[in-house]
Every structure is written in structure tokens, then in C-alpha cells.
Amino acid sequence: MAHIKPINPDLLTDSDVDYANFSCCGDEDLIFLRCPACGHLSVQCYECETWYVDLADTGRMESAYLSDDERLACPHCSVPFEDACHLMEGIVDRYLPTAAQVIAAGHGRHLARHLREQHGVLLPPST
Numbered sequence: 001m002a003h004i005k006p007i008n009p010d011l012l013t014d015s016d017v018d019y020a021n022f023s024c025c026g027d028e029d030l031i032f033l034r035c036p037a038c039g040h041l042s043v044q045c046y047e048c049e050t051w052y053v054d055l056a057d058t059g060r061m062e063s064a065y066l067s068d069d070e071r072l073a074c075p076h077c078s079v080p081f082e083d084a085c086h087l088m089e090g091i092v093d094r095y096l097p098t099a100a101q102v103i104a105a106g107h108g109r110h111l112a113r114h115l116r117e118q119h120g121v122l123l124p125p126s127t
């Protein structure tokens with residue numbers, strides 16, 4: 001079901017996010033983004049263009065919708081993405097993290113179950 005097709009097989013796709021953590025538009029297509037400049041991680045819904053800019057607080061959202069000559073800018077370091085079509089095949093590799101990078105940043109709980117099991121990520125007890 002993955003629509004995002006990185007060339008590097010270690011990079012995460014839209015089947016690698018734990019969709020249960022994001023209550024988006026109901027038709028969610030979620031992808032991890034990694035800022036090429038500072039490594040900041042975020043999640044974009046490319047169905048409705050909601051951008052979860054802080055994975056420690058999934059209530060923080062911005063619009064990833066762009067008009068013609070706009071680019072997304074990193075919510076952390078404000079450096080604009082070099083590519084307007086950052087999810088396009090052949091380009092998207094620059095903007096995707098690996099599972100190890102997501103875990104190292106402390107956001108392993110947002111990985112899909114198969115990746116959490118593969119990498120031994122434990123979920124905090126649910127409250």
C-alpha cells in the first residue's frame with residue numbers, strides 16, 4: 001500500500017508510521033519527514049496536507065499545503081526544503097528518515113508495529 005517509494009530500502013515509507021497515534025482526516029496517508037539541514041523529524045499527511053511538526057506533541061499541526069512557488073520550511077531550523085515536490089520519486093530520499101533515526105530521536109513509538117517489533121521498541125504503558 002506504500003505510495004512513497006524511496007530508492008534506499010532503509011528509508012521509511014507511508015506504511016511505516018503507526019497510524020493509531022494520529023487522528024487525521026480519516027483517509028490518512030502518513031509519512032515521516034526528516035529535515036536535510038538539521039535532522040528534525042515530523043510527519044506529513046499527504047492526503048489532507050496536515051503536517052505534524054512536533055512528534056513529541058502530535059497536537060501541534062501546521063498546513064503543508066503549498067501554492068506554486070512555495071516550499072516547506074523546517075519547523076525547527078526554518079531552512080526551506082530545496083525541493084517543492086519533496087515526496088516525488090527520486091527526490092523523496094533526501095527527506096525521509098530511517099527507523100534507526102526515528103528511534104534515536106526518541107520517537108520510536110510512532111513507528112508501525114512491524115518496525116517496533118523488528119527494532120525492539122517498547123511502548124510506554126498506556127494510561
Ligand SMILES: [Zn+2]
Nearest residue numbers: 024025045048
Ligand atoms: Zn489527513
Ligand SMILES: [Zn+2]
Nearest residue numbers: 035038074077
Ligand atoms: Zn531543520
